[in-house]
Amino acid sequence: MNTPQTKSTASIAVGGAKSAGRWMLQGGTVVALVLLIIFFFAMRPDVFLSFTNVRNILYQVSILAIIAGAQTIVMVVGDFDLSVGATSALAGAVAAAMMIGGTPIPIAIIVALLVGLVIGLVNGVLIAYLKLSAFVATLATMTSVVGLAFLVTNGTTLFNMPEAFNQLGQGRMMDIPIPVFIAIIISLILWFILRFTTIGRRWYATGGSAEVSRLSGINIKRARLIAFTAAGLISALGGIILAARLGSASAVQGEDNMMFSVAAVFLGMTVIRSGAANLGGTMVGVAIIGVMSNGLNILGVNAYVQQVVTGLIIIAAVTLSSLRHKER
């Protein structure tokens, strides 16, 4: 009488080989990145893939990578956070103002990180417990936080921070800029958390279906609160590194990072089959944005045109992935 059981398990092993066309759609975004690299390399083989330029690209996207990591967490939970850019600007401004006022570097950094954490906590409470929509809540906090950043900076650009602090953004290790290392470390940590920890699984479950998760015993309010808090903290870190890299802090710096972080996560969502936000995909998205902007720069294309093209690329990638979903 054992035969039916063995039979049913044996049939599990049958998998389907994917057709090349489907693979193209599935890997569309990655393919796009590779094509971009090939294109720019073909246009300027002398410059584009040189060590200096690759290092340059990595340096340029390192802050975006950190903030896009923060955005990924929130989008895994099924929300999004418009305030990441503003939070990073305020954190940079707070750190800068404190250091200029004589506060020791570590304390200034810790306070700035706490500022980000509190903003994230506020977002989380508003959204998870007071049930505001993520759009409204983070739009409101973004507005207030930008205002706070203007207050902290008095509407000016703060500079003359300690050299040791600026090294954090401008220094190099093994000829590679320090922000690149920081971005890589943060990304690895976030990847690990999302993939291998219980909170990561709770985030994915909540984003997949909040009601199913709740009825499976997951405290979805707490999961969302933690996600927003983490996003605030990481955004603050990004802002601090940005201030160090620029050697200055202003209320509007890193404004682009909010929009580009959402774009990077969207691009990344097209990389995997389930269409969920994921860190690896986000980094592919960050790379596309970085390569685009650097490559177009090298070709001497005007910055405004770059912005237009970036939007088009996002539309193309998301269209491809929705075609894929239709096919299924």
Next chain:
Amino acid sequence: MTAAVDLSTTSTVTPALEARGIVKRFDGVLALNEAEFAVRPGEIHALLGENGAGKSTLIKVLTGIYEPDAGVIRRDGEEVEFANVRVANRAGIVALYQELSIIPSLSVAENIMLGEQTPRRFGIVEWQRLRKGAKAQLDSIHQRIPLGKLASELSPVQQTMVAFARALATDAKVLILDEPTASLTDTEITELFAVLRSLRARGVAIVYVSHRLEEVFQLCDRLTIMRNGETILTKDVADSHIDEVISTMVGRSASDLYPERGTTAKDQVVLEVSDLTGRRVKDVSFSVKAGEVLGIGGLAGSGRSELLRLIAGAQARSGGEIMVAGEHLRKRAGVGRTLDAGLGLVPEERRSQGVILGTSIQDNIVIANLGAVSTAGIVSGHRIVDITRKAMQSLQIKARGPRQHVGELSGGNQQKVVLAKMLARNPKVLLMDEPTRGIDVGTKAEIYRLIRELAATGTAIVAVSSELPELIGMSDRILIMHEGRISGEVDAAIADEELLLSYCYGKSE
């Protein structure tokens, strides 16, 4: 009896819609194998079969969603090809699905006269004519629904009626209904049937897809049974017997649908509910013993589902006490707490409450078992695969592997995933709301057997069901609710539907 088999439609009436030799393959897998189907004008024709038998595929071919690989479709005897849904609609074929395609934010009148039906002049909507047209359609099915009301404010049956009215507004000659009674109460079902009969009298051909065989025997004129993508038989309902229909659908006898009732109930009480009160539920008290299967019935709106949700902590109670295995559940305990106390919950709506469709089987199972697969907050991939494989094997979940997406599984297998998620926690009390809704007969039998096996190992089961035969077949003891209170308690061994129904309508013991 076999003389009634009527695959070739020997009748002289030209079918309103006819499918001959339909073949449809997906990735080389045969979904329809020369399927045959014909519905005459002025008849209600049941299309029956287990999940995966090919009913949905056939309907999609008939309504232009899928293009058949081979075969012919004839509308009033003329060969047709439906390039898409709109073409099929224009030919008078309309399908109404479980999730009705009405627009919640529009008024009743706008819903009825949607799209091409909207009267307009120079692109400007003529509201007067729109209302008049909508009213005419509602009148024709004897419905009095305020035209200005938003569709979201309507009861499920009213929404169904609005969908009918819209179908009639598009001059539908063939109506295809997929489980139209799933969310309706018994009185509403009676009303629906009256409307369907009046449509039949007007010559509309109605295709009726349902898992509820009692309804088919009440309502339909003929039935067609599909199995494995083939049409097995078509015959008059009057010449059919329910057992024969079931055995034809599953390819085996119906008598073993419900397993034998065991005497597994032990003395130890594992769930005790006293004076439990919620929104509808009022002062409900009962207890369940280890190894006992308690069925809970009642009409929709009687509070039967809310009772389960209150116990599970899915909804906050306003009063009363709950004890699980001697432990008090605090009033504000959420589902996480109640699960930890030893409860398990299989919710009513599988697709919105039970499974996350876009993720894999293992990701679904793990979310209720994070503690078991992790150490110090770090999950082990091995352990996830282990518990998933074990669950898939013990529940016979038919899938390619732990990573297959749940959305790709049949309803029955999805329900098994929900069960697996909870059973991996070894609950002392398993709460199940409509354990077999919308799943095929074969899987139903498996779930009844599983309930018995769990009871034999000492698990207490509390199962809510809207189907009286199911309550009687699977339970040891049955509680019936009426207007938030328990109106009757019966030993399942001596229960009959008549008695249960009288309790459902509030006749007390």
